[in-house]
Amino acid sequence: MNRDDHLRGVLLVFAGIVVYSADALLIRMSDTGGFTAAFWRGLIAGLTLFVVFSVQYRGSMKRILTAGGIPMLVSGLLWALSGICFSLAVRLASTSVALVCLSTAPFFAALFSLLILKEKLSPLTLCCIAVSVAGIGYMYKDGIAPGTLAGNLAAMAAPVIIGLNFTNLHKHPSVSRVAVCMIGGFSGALISFAALRGNVLIPFSSLRYLLLLGAVVLPVGQLMVSLGTKYVPAPEVSLINSLETVLGIVYVWAFIGERPDRNCLIGGIAVTLAVALNSLVSLIRRRNRAGMRA
Template identity: 30%
Template sequence: MNLSHSRAVFLMVAATLMWSIAGVVTRHLEHARSFEITFWRSFFTALSLLVILPVVHGRGVFAKIRAGGPPLWLSGLCWSVMFTAFMVALTLTSVANVLVTMSVGPFLTALVARALIGHRIPGRTWLAIAVAGAGIAWMYGAQISNGHLAGTLVALCVPVAAAVNWTLNQRSHSQGHEVDMVPAVLVGAVLSTIYTLPLALPFEASRLDIGWLALLGLVQLAIPCALVVACARVLKAPEISLLALLEVIFGILLAWVGAGEAPTGTVLAGGALVIGALVMNELMGWKQVA
């Protein structure tokens, strides 16, 4: 797609809104639980991408999977961890906890890239990491007392896997091997479907549950993934990082309004530190680049 900047911003906002429906939809499921939720969402995501990707990117997208080699499959494995951990975490703790925990992804990416490929971290980012770390520690302290720590730790697997994913992609790029993220997302959905199937049995989802999870596979994951890939060709990295934060705001509001799940004061305070640190870091980085 040939996008203007304003249209890319609009589509990125639309993508974050679609991402954010996972929490409220999960709260309306009747019988599906834990790994069964993950299985059905991953299954419908893979099914949707098998239709969407050839239309948007041509049939050559499947050839890229065969020729992708280890980097593409490692990227797909990271995506599968992200898909699985996200949905399991939503069944263990609040939507707000999950989304705020995921928002530390850019900082974890900076730390992993520093450790694995020696990327230099600017002073402003070190400061932002410290502030965000304080916010997460504040949240985690409250989770120990209310029994939600396990869900928050599972949610932490999402930004960790994302950090490893982006770092592997950067390393492959520096070595002259480009990893196409589009087929990697499809590989991730297929892998998640395969290894959550045994854990999802016996199926207990109602027809209504299947309908909701099919909606998540198509609208919450497959379509926005395709949109973000297109937007990334127009928008700068700081713009994408800032716009992606809308998922946290939209997700918490939808769960609050649509499922009566009000965020606690601890989550709001810790989340404000994390998101504030990310916004300031990205804005300062954007200004320096400009």
């Protein structure tokens, strides 16, 4: 891979994160309930990804879905649950708390990889996990962070579910990621529909933000990041991905004036730096090993 390909990959991942980071902002701007936002977010994203899936695997859709089997269904369900938890966290807690907690997903993935796949954790990763736990603890040092108890519990549940999903996908690399996200979108919509007992109608003034989220932000952001990973190693993608926390908070602060409190700001900085440091060191180690082999 030449430098031009690597630069193209970095730009694609960065652009994808810039787009994808608007997720929380659009959920807040929709001014709907958490399950309502999750329903429309999942349904629209599912329909959009169905179109992408149909084009990408034209003539072999049934084979891809059948080959995915139980691991694909499990990942789709986990994707749905994480999306619902994130939507609830954004609506019922502060956006900054939701985003900071979400950024710890790679550490939960590492822990699940240790427990399920028996993959060893480096001392640095363990230290960064400890720093992240301390950072999140600092956010809650004066009690429950802004928002309801349910919202804060949802914020803490989302990265755990995502981490488990990462581990499942790592164990089954042949599973189609587009199919997983499509199944997750429809599953999330179905679960939310049941939770709301079918009461999902909202005015267009709210729906327009969720249309933008489901039809553009989620699929375009995910597609750009997926394309970028062809040219950029996973640790570098994780490093760039840590910008989502910062950008998401900045977007909400700039557009709707939701400013993170002092505890959340300090704890969030600690968590973001821990995630970035772990990814950066992993990237350096990977490049050093590649240089030694060369």
